[in-house]
Amino acid sequence: MESESGNQGSVFIRWGKHTCPSLNGTEQLYSGTAGGSFYTHSGGGANTLCLPHHPEPLPDNFPLVFEGNSTNRVGYLYGGEYQFSLKDVVVQDDVPCSVCRAKMATSTMMIPAKRSCPSGWTMQYTGLLTSEWHGGQMAEYLCVDEDPDFVERSRVNENGRLFYPVVTVCGTLPCPPYKSSTLVACVVCSA
Structure with missing residues (x-):
């Protein structure tokens, strides 16, 4: 799958981390900080x-x-900014990110509500599904690493693109198999 130029593979973003997973065939293209529109x-x-x-x-x-x-x-x-606390991260910490390339893969995907990958796929990382809060402006669902980092010097409430955890709501979402008001897991897989 890799050409002589070394530019083939599948790119994904690891939200909440300064680095890419330590997997054979996964490399970091660059690290950065999450950004987007203001939450209101x-x-x-x-x-x-x-x-x-x-x-x-x-x-x-x-x-x-x-x-x-x-x-x-x-x-x-x-x-x-994170709007939750988890391990070393606290509310208002800025969210780091890392752009990664799985050199030996042609596809990557994020699967919500799972912590494992389909057969034949490689797990890049598992995490917590996040979005904007239900009263703010819509934002995409992102999988934040379950052992998140934060940007140093960032514990100031400046708002911006806010990351909130996602919980389930029964009704149109079938319960079971889902349970009401539970946090949603996620996994990023490559193949």
């Missing part, structure tokens, strides 16, 4: 980004022209 804004980006620690800005003379010369029509990018 109705516009802006919907996905969460893994922002590199060493950004490369556009040149000062970048030829951008705003519609109607209105420079206030922009999207805003904020950092991400």
Whole structure:
């Protein structure tokens, strides 16, 4: 599966960690910090980004022209914060991330409500399913590593893209096999 150039494989983000899993054939492309839209804004980006620690800005003379010369029509990018405590992480800690490549894989996937991978797949990491809280703006579901790290110097409540744990709600979600008001596990697998 790997070419002579070494650029084949499957890329995934390990949310909540500074490093990639220590698996044969998995390498770190870069580490960073989680970012996204502010939790109460109705516009802006919907996905969460893994922002590199060493950004490369556009040149000062970048030829951008705003519609109607209105420079206030922009999207805003904020950092991400945990809204729960788990092991060494506390509420308000900033969320690190690591972009990883499973060199010997062609696919990666996150499976909600599981802690194991299908037969023939390799477990990259297990974790806790997170999203924005139900009263905020919608954000994607992300699997945060079950042994999360945090960004040093970050224990300040600045909000931004917030990470909340996800719990089940019975009704349209069948119970059993699910149980009401329980935390949802997740796993990231590659093959």
